[in-house]
Amino acid sequence: MLLIRIEDWEQFADVCGEYFKDIKPVDIVVEVGRFFDPEWLIEIEVDAVLSEEDTEQVLQPDPGESYPRVSAETPVPQAG
Numbered sequence: 001m002l003l004i005r006i007e008d009w010e011q012f013a014d015v016c017g018e019y020f021k022d023i024k025p026v027d028i029v030v031e032v033g034r035f036f037d038p039e040w041l042i043e044i045e046v047d048a049v050l051s052e053e054d055t056e057q058v059l060q061p062d063p064g065e066s067y068p069r070v071s072a073e074t075p076v077p078q079a080g
Contacts, residue, residue: 001016001027001028001029001043001044002030002031003029003030003031003032003042004032004033004042005031005041006029006031008042012042
């Protein structure tokens with residue numbers, strides 16, 4: 001997680017704990033000076049391993065884009 005205010009790390013960790021309570025991903029928290037958009041408070045980078053089928057269903061680039069855009073609303077396939 002990249003944070004504008006490092007003192008906010010516990011709040012963001014609590015939210016991540018709600019979403020990732022069963023898998024406990026490795027993470028790191030770093031304070032940064034600013035983001036491109038001055039209203040942003042946090043940036044979260046995620047790497048994921050998906051099956052070929054999941055990749056075809058979930059991560060399709062928008063027309064004219066060379067990479068898929070993923071947001072908090074993007075459905076995440078469940079393992080198993």
